[in-house]
Amino acid sequence: MELLITSLALGIISFFIPRNSIKIFGLFGSFVSLGIACVHLINFNPDSIVTLFEPQSMPFGLTFHMGYDGLGLMMIALTNFIIPIILISNFNNTSTSESPLFHALVFFMQFGLLGVFSAEDGIMFYTFWEFTLIPIFLILYWFGNGTNKILLKFFIYTLVGSLAMLASFIALGLNANSFDYQDLVAATIPMEQACWIFTGIMLAFAVKIPIFPFHTWQPDTYTTAPMSGTMLLSALMLKMALFGMMKWLLPIVPEGLVEMKWIMIGLSVVGLLYAAVMCIKQNDIKRLFAYASISHLGLIAAGIIIFSKDALVGASVQIVNHSLIAVGLFLIAEILESRLKTRELNQMHGNATLAPKFGFWFAIIAFASVSVPFTAGFIGEFTLLKVLTDTNIWIGVISATTLVFGAVYTLRAYQLSMFGAPKLESLEDLRWNELTVFIVISLAILLFGLFPHLISDLVGPSLERFITLFNASTSH
Amino acid sequence: MEAIIILFLIGIIALFLGIMNQPRISTFLSIAGLILAGIIQYHPLNILSEKYDLLRFGDTGNAFVLLVLIITGFIILTGDKSFQNEKNHVGDFHALLLFSLCGGIILIGYQDIFMFFLGLEILSIPLYVLAGSKKQSNASSEAGVKYFFMGAFATCLLLFGVALTYGATGSFNLVEILVKTQFSQQSAMLFVGLLFILASFLFKVGAAPFHFWVPDVYQGSPTVFMGYMSSVVKIVGVYAFVKFFHIAFVGLHEFWAPLIAILIAISMFLGNLSAMMQSKFKRLMAFSSITNGAYALMAILYPKSVQDSSLWIFMVGYATSVIAMITISMIVNDEEDEISSLKGIGYRNPFLGLVSIVALLSMSGIPPFTGFFGKLMVFSGVWTQYPWLIVLALISSAIGVYVYLRLVMTILSKEDSENQTSLSIHPFQLIVLIGCLLILTFGWVMISCWK
Numbered sequence: 065m066e067l068l069i070t071s072l073a074l075g076i077i078s079f080f081i082p083r084n085s086i087k088i089f090g091l092f093g094s095f096v097s098l099g100i101a102c103v104h105l106i107n108f109n110p111d112s113i114v115t116l117f118e119p120q121s122m123p124f125g126l127t128f129h130m131g132y133d134g135l136g137l138m139m140i141a142l143t144n145f146i147i148p149i150i151l152i153s154n155f156n157n158t159s160t161s162e163s164p165l166f167h168a169l170v171f172f173m174q175f176g177l178l179g180v181f182s183a184e185d186g187i188m189f190y191t192f193w194e195f196t197l198i199p200i201f202l203i204l205y206w207f208g209n210g211t212n213k214i215l216l217k218f219f220i221y222t223l224v225g226s227l228a229m230l231a232s233f234i235a236l237g238l239n240a241n242s243f244d245y246q247d248l249v250a251a252t253i254p255m256e257q258a259c260w261i262f263t264g265i266m267l268a269f270a271v272k273i274p275i276f277p278f279h280t281w282q283p284d285t286y287t288t289a290p291m292s293g294t295m296l297l298s299a300l301m302l303k304m305a306l307f308g309m310m311k312w313l314l315p316i317v318p319e320g321l322v323e324m325k326w327i328m329i330g331l332s333v334v335g336l337l338y339a340a341v342m343c344i345k346q347n348d349i350k351r352l353f354a355y356a357s358i359s360h361l362g363l364i365a366a367g368i369i370i371f372s373k374d375a376l377v378g379a380s381v382q383i384v385n386h387s388l389i390a391v392g393l394f395l396i397a398e399i400l401e402s403r404l405k406t407r408e409l410n411q412m413h414g415n416a417t418l419a420p421k422f423g424f425w426f427a428i429i430a431f432a433s434v435s436v437p438f439t440a441g442f443i444g445e446f447t448l449l450k451v452l453t454d455t456n457i458w459i460g461v462i463s464a465t466t467l468v469f470g471a472v473y474t475l476r477a478y479q480l481s482m483f484g485a486p487k488l489e490s491l492e493d494l495r496w497n498e499l500t501v502f503i504v505i506s507l508a509i510l511l512f513g514l515f516p517h518l519i520s521d522l523v524g525p526s527l528e529r530f531i532t533l534f535n536a537s538t539s540h
Numbered sequence: 541m542e543a544i545i546i547l548f549l550i551g552i553i554a555l556f557l558g559i560m561n562q563p564r565i566s567t568f569l570s571i572a573g574l575i576l577a578g579i580i581q582y583h584p585l586n587i588l589s590e591k592y593d594l595l596r597f598g599d600t601g602n603a604f605v606l607l608v609l610i611i612t613g614f615i616i617l618t619g620d621k622s623f624q625n626e627k628n629h630v631g632d633f634h635a636l637l638l639f640s641l642c643g644g645i646i647l648i649g650y651q652d653i654f655m656f657f658l659g660l661e662i663l664s665i666p667l668y669v670l671a672g673s674k675k676q677s678n679a680s681s682e683a684g685v686k687y688f689f690m691g692a693f694a695t696c697l698l699l700f701g702v703a704l705t706y707g708a709t710g711s712f713n714l715v716e717i718l719v720k721t722q723f724s725q726q727s728a729m730l731f732v733g734l735l736f737i738l739a740s741f742l743f744k745v746g747a748a749p750f751h752f753w754v755p756d757v758y759q760g761s762p763t764v765f766m767g768y769m770s771s772v773v774k775i776v777g778v779y780a781f782v783k784f785f786h787i788a789f790v791g792l793h794e795f796w797a798p799l800i801a802i803l804i805a806i807s808m809f810l811g812n813l814s815a816m817m818q819s820k821f822k823r824l825m826a827f828s829s830i831t832n833g834a835y836a837l838m839a840i841l842y843p844k845s846v847q848d849s850s851l852w853i854f855m856v857g858y859a860t861s862v863i864a865m866i867t868i869s870m871i872v873n874d875e876e877d878e879i880s881s882l883k884g885i886g887y888r889n890p891f892l893g894l895v896s897i898v899a900l901l902s903m904s905g906i907p908p909f910t911g912f913f914g915k916l917m918v919f920s921g922v923w924t925q926y927p928w929l930i931v932l933a934l935i936s937s938a939i940g941v942y943v944y945l946r947l948v949m950t951i952l953s954k955e956d957s958e959n960q961t962s963l964s965i966h967p968f969q970l971i972v973l974i975g976c977l978l979i980l981t982f983g984w985v986m987i988s989c990w991k
Contacts, residue, residue, distance in 0.1 A: 187916070191907035198901065205952060212949055216942065223906075223941050227934040234920040234930070 065116055067104060067140065068130070068178050070097045075171035083162050087155065090167040094148040097174065101144035110134045110525045116182055119244065127244045129184040133526035138380060138519065139181040139307050146299050146387055147174050149504060153395045154292045155497040156402070160207050166292075169199040173296055180304050186233045186243035189312060193268075194226055196301060203293045210288030221281040225271035232264030236316065248316050249533055255319055262320025265313050266328070272305035273361050275328075276335030286354035287407075291398040294350070298357050298394065299387040306361070306383055309368045310376060315533040321369070322538070328369045329455075333463055336362030340469035344476065348407045349400060352477055353393045356433070359466055360386050366463065367448035370455055371534055376527040377520045378447025384512060384519060385432075385440035392429040392505045399498060400481060403491055409477060414486030419493040423482050425502040430478045432509045434471045440512035541595055541649075542585055543577040543605065544642045551638035558631025567620055570634045574613045581605050595649035603852050604648045604779055611771050611859050612641050614975065617968040618867045619764030633673070636666035637768065644776040653702050653712040653788075656780065660698070660744070663776065664691050667769065671761040683760025690753040694743035701736025704729050705788075714787040722791040734789055734796060741784070745777040745833050748807040755814075758826035759877070766822055767866035770829040771859035778836045782851065785840055797841055797925075804841075805932050807834035812939040820877050821869050824943070825862065828903070831940060832858045835918060835933065842921040850921055854914030857902055857983060861911060864899035864976040868892055871963050879950060886952040889963050895973045896951050902980045904944040905937050910983020 074093040081089045108114065114137075119129040132140060147170065151161075160166045176199065179192030201219055204210055210218075237243040240251035253261060271278045286294050314321060321328075339358035346352035364382050367375040397407070399422065404412050416423035435441035445467065453460025494502070512519060550573030557566040581602055597605060616637065623630045643662025650656040668691065672684020706712060708730035709720040721730065739750060746754040758766045789796060811831030818824040836854055839845035871892065874881035886893025902909035915937070919930050965973075 191912070194907045194912075198897075198906065202952075205949065206954070212946075215949070216945060219945055220938060220942055224938045227938055230916070231930060231934055234916070234923050235927075238920060238923055 071174040075168045078168035098144045101141045127185045130182045132182045134523045135526045153501045173199040184245045207290040214284045218285045225268040228264040229268035232261040258319035262317045269305040283354040287350045298390040315530045318534045318537040332362045332366035343473035350397045375451040380523045382444030409480040412481045413484035416482035418491035421494045438513045443516040543581040551635040554631045554634040563630035566631045578609045594655045597649045614863045618972045621966045640666040647776040647780045670765040679760035683757045687757045694740045698740035701733045704733030717788040741781045755826040759822045775855045782840045804834045808936040815943045850917035857911035857914040860976045860979045861899040861903040900944040904941045
């Protein structure tokens with residue numbers, strides 16, 4: 065209850081806070097919601113499903129029902145952990161960090177995300193899913209420098225996918241006579257409908273993740289968005305789709321997977337290779353990280369489609385890991401862009417000697433991004449690759465090349481921006497807030513790399529529940 | 541029934557107040573009359589109702605009456621500033637709106653084709669006058685004349701259809717027509733009659749292929765009355781349409797339902813694709829009303845649409861969005877009615893920006909606003925029988941999002957923010973905007989309150 069209300073209340077209060085103290089208020093508020101999430105984490109028993117709002121039935125088969133299981137709680141905690149990090153890393157950017165409007169939008173965004181992760185009713189899920197689009201659109205529109213064309217493309221692209229999902233949910237709800245999660249899971253779907261319903265829901269998720277042919281909105285949007293907008297998009301909003309695949313797609317319409325399985329895996333693998341190749345050719349550092357995000361998420365999506373326990377645990381670890389890395393990488397892009405006034409990689413060289421602390425932390429994040437051992441990425445990516453190899457050796461081999469490509473493009477970006485003869489005479493090194501962000505992120509990545517059972521214990525029982533549901537529906 | 545009498549009497553008093561040159565009193569009187577009518581409608585005195593059988597409302601009818609009363613109240617409040625500019629005619633405007641509303645309420649409660657025809661004419665005739673009420677403007681006169689001729693033509697079709705139906709069934713009563721059409725031989729005369737009635741209805745609600753008058757009439761009319769046409773007239777028109785076909789012609793369902801489904805599909809695309817090209821605000825609203833009328837008409841394709849709240853919720857969302865948007869347009873008060881005149885008002889006045897975002901997003905069907913729930917309920921009602929129509933409707937909604945989002949971006953754009961002339965919001969308009977904002981944001985609460 066207080067989990068959801070806090071961020072909504074913070075959002076509304078933010079409007080009335082004066083410009084000079086909004087920064088502190090925002091940070092304080094986000095720590096409050098982080099604290100609440102921590103309390104929920106401590107009191108949580110992984111085998112249980114916690115109900116936030118008792119089901120209130122409304123006319124027309126809608127139920128007002130919210131709650132979370134292990135996976136939902138992991139996403140909730142991740143959201144509440146990332147939001148303060150985004151706000152801290154945003155401190156230097158006066159156009160956003162001193163704007164009450166911006167903070168209100170971020171808190172509304174948080175409210176929408178928490179709603180998505182704790183919805184237990186199909187229409188509630190859809191409502192929160194769409195609701196997140198409004199604050200992010202306004203953040204991109206007011207604080208970014210995207211043209212109207214790019215923003216319209218982003219909004220309409222994601223909305224068309226969502227409308228397909230809505231159609232599928234209507235079909236599901238009429239089939240089950242209710243939109244409640246338990247009823248949707250329990251209902252059996254006629255085979256001829258299942259394929260369409262699956263495609264509809266998957267379209268929404270494929271656009272958000274984004275999976276290969278639906279990714280064209282993403283690089284443009286990322287490059288023109290303000291840093292905090294890009295972080296919200298890549299660290300949290302895209303994770304909604306992966307979460308949705310695990311909780312809302314496969315347990316509910318497993319029948320559809322029979323025909324779509326190899327198409328989906330094929331598209332994900334093609335997408336991750338394509339994005340990796342695009343990365344190697346990129347000269348714009350923000351664009352490079354955008355494509356890297358497509359590549360990483362393609363691997364997670366392929367793993368989720370396999371839908372075994374190992375795959376889902378790997379995907380969960382990798383979801384957490386990617387959120388942390390995305391924040392780090394886009395902060396690096398922002399630091400470079402704001403101090404060098406360019407995003408072109410071949411225009412920036414020799415910064416490591418000018419700003420040694422920055423060079424050090426960039427290297428840490430870069431290594432985390434190429435999944436060296438002891439980082440969470442190592443656990444996540446290797447579990448996913450193992451599962452893919454077990455399913456089909458060739459899929460596994462092709463996907464594994466992403467590690468090689470990942471090392472190539474990340475280290476190339478590092479080399480071009482950091483080594484060589486210094487271009488400028490001096491460069492401001494990391495400020496305290498940037499340093500804090502890097503330290504926190506790196507510690508978290510290291511923590512989950514050394515103790516991945518922290519995540520797998522939390523999400524394990526709920527993932528097993530999904531798999532039982534999945535197998536029960538496919539077996540008959 | 542008493543509600544109609546009260547509104548009629550208040551209308552006449554408003555006319556006399558015009559003679560006495562008391563414009564301000566007439567506003568308060570009209571609002572009081574609307575509130576009184578709403579109370580009477582829910583707690584009838586039963587002096588006349590028991591003996592009188594031609595009008596029956598029931599729970600659904602009462603809800604629709606309440607809706608049109610509230611919307612008319614909003615219209616009167618929001619238009620007050622522009623009414624007061626024409627000192628000599630304030631009472632006339634109020635009276636004509638109330639008379640027209642009487643017709644609208646008759647159209648909600650009718651049980652008989654005779655009553656229906658009466659309601660339709662009482663609704664329309666004051667509107668012909670109001671559409672042409674901006675006498676200095678050629679466009680307004682054109683709108684009035686055009687609306688009149690088109691309306692007269694539609695009435696001719698309707699009467700012809702009614703005559704043929706009467707010839708085939710021998711009755712004016714909806715239920716008797718239903719009995720006749722279900723249990724006896726269906727003559728060709730009946731089908732021809734149905735087609736004529738259908739055509740006249742399509743005229744009235746402005747659906748394809750009889751939508752050509754809508755953009756011209758909407759653009760020419762004064763903004764307030766355009767708001768009335770696209771909200772109240774749409775609500776009662778669609779409700780009467782659905783009721784007529786659901787009771788009288790339900791036996792011929794196989795015949796008219798596929799036809800109407802195709803016309804709906806054409807209307808919504810026509811409306812949205814044309815709206816993409818518009819640079820005038822009222823014209824855009826006109827095309828958007830064609831589209832939204834088509835969505836609302838989907839209610840005719842499934843039984844129970846009138847009994848369950850789906851059509852009502854859709855209409856609540858649509859009508860309040862329209863009222864909010866015309867109020868904002870009236871505050872900006874641009875003679876040329878260009879969309880570009882809305883540029884940057886979100887920056888000049890954040891409250892207006894908030895209301896317009898909510899109104900436009902609700903109209904494009906984005907949750908958590910009321911418009912989304914209306915669309916959801918109407919669409920899912922049609923889903924089992926016409927899945928293809930829903931797929932088309934969702935595609936059309938996506939085009940609609942493009943249309944409305946461009947408007948949102950114009951309103952929120954920073955570029956024109958150096959234009960710091962303050963926008964004067966009349967207190968009445970502020971009431972309307974707050975009311976619309978509340979209705980649009982808490983629509984989901986209203987669904988739960990329905991029963």
